[in-house]
Amino acid sequence: MGSSKVLAGALAACGVLVVLPGSAAAAEVRIHDVQGAGRVSPLLGQRVSGVPGVVTGVRTEGTAPGFWFQDPEPDGDPRTSEGLFVYTPDAPPRVAVGDVVAVSGTVAEYYAVGDGEQPETTPNQSVTELSGANWEVTGTAPVPAAEPITPDSVPDAYAPDGELDALPLDPARFALDYYESREHMNVSVTDARVVGPTDAYGALTVTSKPEQNAGERGTTTYLGYDEPNSGRLKVEPVGLPVPAANVGDELAGRTEGPLDYSRFGGYLLAATALGEHRPVGVEPEVTRAQDPDELAVATYNVENLAGTDEQSKFDRLARGVAVNLAAPDVIALEEVQDDTGATDDGVVAADGTLRRLVDAIAAAGGPRYEWRQIDPVDGADGGQPGGNIRVAFLFDPARVSFVDRPGGDAVTPVRAVPAEGRAELSASPGRIAPADPAWEASRKPLVGEFSFRGEPVFVVANHFTSKGGDQPLHGRFQPPARESERQRVEQARLVRGLVADLTAIDPGAKVVVTGDLNDFGFSPAVSALTEGGLLSSAADALPPVERYSYVYEGNAQALDHVLTTPGVGRVDYDVVHVNAEFADQTSDHDPQLARLRP
The missing domain is CATH 2.40.50 (OB fold (Dihydrolipoamide Acetyltransferase, E2P))
Structure with a gap:
């Protein structure tokens, strides 16, 4: 965009106000002349005088105080806006809605930028505004009709x-x-x-x-x-x-x-x-209890649950597990932090965090769960700094057994091994290829071997890397780049590789791949898991508009998934909507549940 000048006060608004050198000051212009027929003003950097309009709104709070005004005499060009914002960083503007004003100021484009971004590189769109402004109130008039x-x-x-x-x-x-x-x-x-x-x-x-x-x-x-x-x-x-x-x-x-x-x-x-x-009265959902011969496997992102959290968060999550999820037999948890949470003190153990959750579930009328997890290397798995985020299993020992097999730790890869014609894990629990670059600054999947009514079932708990750094849907670069997608595709291939090894040993192996994959059912990452029919998505049983576990910028979307191998057979699947649709949330994700008859 060439050289730019950062005006005083712009950085305080978490953005940059760009004013390029202009030609001689433009006079007697109207708002549509300032706005022009594109996103960037044709008068960028010029000083304009006496621009007329009627005040339509005043913003006195936040990082961008100022007022909007609009020309009641439009030019008839559908491309040119008749509204403009006047940025007043030093004090709340001394105007009221309905004031007729004549505004003078410098035409600028304001880009809200993130950390490390510049106006030239930010994917965000700009807004055209007047800065360094002064104005005269000349009367009052009706506000232009919306x-x-x-x-x-x-x-x-x-x-x-x-x-x-x-x-x-x-x-x-x-x-x-x-x-x-x-x-x-x-x-x-x-x-x-x-x-x-x-x-x-x-x-x-x-x-x-x-x-x-x-x-x-x-x-x-x-x-x-x-x-x-x-x-x-x-x-x-x-x-x-x-x-x-x-x-x-x-x-x-x-x-x-x-x-x-x-x-x-x-x-x-x-x-x-x-x-x-x-309100229309949409209520949090309650799923049905599993039948005695059904194995209920759930996934739940508990949003940075830490040992330092208020008891109320544990209690609300516990009620969700015991009541809304009807006490699943196995739960894959994502975003479990260590016992001291975001305090970066070298602590990586999460036994205290998990014990508080297990106690709360029992107090809410649920079973006395046990847990399995592997502490990560300090600071190696991304997430909130100091939190040492990880995935973990809860399971109901009255309904399902965990097959403990030694050897699993933060750095040792788990393998599929043959045992008397069946597949088993070299370690249980274990982590998938923890040293592979695909998991850099990201959670490593946790694999566990369970036994239900004498049948072995393998569960893979995942939390793929986030979409941080991807360009927004509403940004100025179209189509938006999805830089983080490449890493999730590589992560999916590693998970698929272990599943392929298990089914190569035992074509009837019962494997459930679940968790927060941070990507959509139509994404390349999920396609990498389902490639060749090795895994199928339980969500495919639902109408497409009902496949969601998360709401972002008004888009309901599926970030959490349950996928199974053919050996699992029929799956009764339910997304239990308890969080994402509501202003009052315990987590920003909805849990999911799959009932199997292995």
Whole structure:
């Protein structure tokens, strides 16, 4: 983008305000001249004077105080926005909604950047704004009517391919272009369904396209890289009480305000008026208990559970296991931290963390579980620094036996070995290829051999590397790069390799591969596991829109999986929705359950 100048106060807003050297100051321009027909202002870096408009919203809190104003006399070009934001870092702006203003300032593009990013490299889109501004209030006027965002107004196609900053806008063809062409304008949605619950920062996500990949419980489900669900829109109330909204709830009536953009969720409606929150009464699910001849295997990401957590977190997780999951026989846990949690003190043991969870489950009416796990090398498995995150097994000894076989530790790879015509593990529990570069700064899978009614069952608990560093769906580089995907594919191949070794020894081997794979059912990583029919996904039994365990930026998606070898036979599968759809969460993942008859 050439040389850039960072203005005072911009870095405090976790971003960079880019002002390129411009030509002579432009005078007598209107907002649509500043916005132009692309994402980057044609007047970038120029000083403009007396730009007229009516104040539509004021933001006095957060890292980017200022106000929005809009020209009530549009130019008729669907590509040019009639709204603009005025950044006032030094003090809350001295204006009110309805003020008629004439604003002077320098045209800038604000890029919200992450650690180590620069405006030239950040995948986030910019917002056009005026900085170093002063203004004159010349009267009051009606606020320009909010433009309705309807099911038909937003295109289904999400974005053109390429770097969006360099492309002209085509708002009739692409959703991201449509939103950009309304940047900072007063817009509205009516009777909008919530598809992303209220988060800790006071924002939620709605959809303007209620039929788009809709699930039974009110979700909008992410079904493929080419279906990012263009109707999703973040809502962030401005100076208003924030409802604790769950997926499926409704903001009845009109929600309106200026259209902004955030690197956390993309385009957002900065709501100056909020529709009435109408809960629809979606409740956490309770699955059925397994039959005596069914082996129930669950996976549950317990979100950085540490020995230092409040007892209330253990109690809520315990009730989820004992009641909502109906006390599975085997549980693969992800994100179990050591006994001292995020304190980076060299502690790697997690017996205290697991004991507290086991005690809480028993107190909630569940069985007295036992556990198996392997302590990682300090600081080697990624996750929250100091937490020494790992996967672990809980199992009900009254229902299933664990086959303990010595030799498993943090650095020794487990192998499939023959034993009297059957397969067994060289160590149980054991870790898969822990020294392989595929597991760098990532959790190593834990493999355990169980016995249920005399039948051996192998369970592989996984927590693949996260999507950190991937470009966002709403970013300026399209299609977004998924850099982390390569590592997950390599991890999947290593897991598949052990499963292939077990089934090569015993074609009827019963293997369950489960856990937080941090990727979708349609992803190359999951495809690497199912290649050749060695493993099949239990989720395939569900309609595509019901395959989800996580909600991110309004997209319900499947990150957690249960896969089985043909020897397992029929699988009764259930995603037990207790967290991801709700504002009040114990974890950000929903657990899953597979009932088998080995």
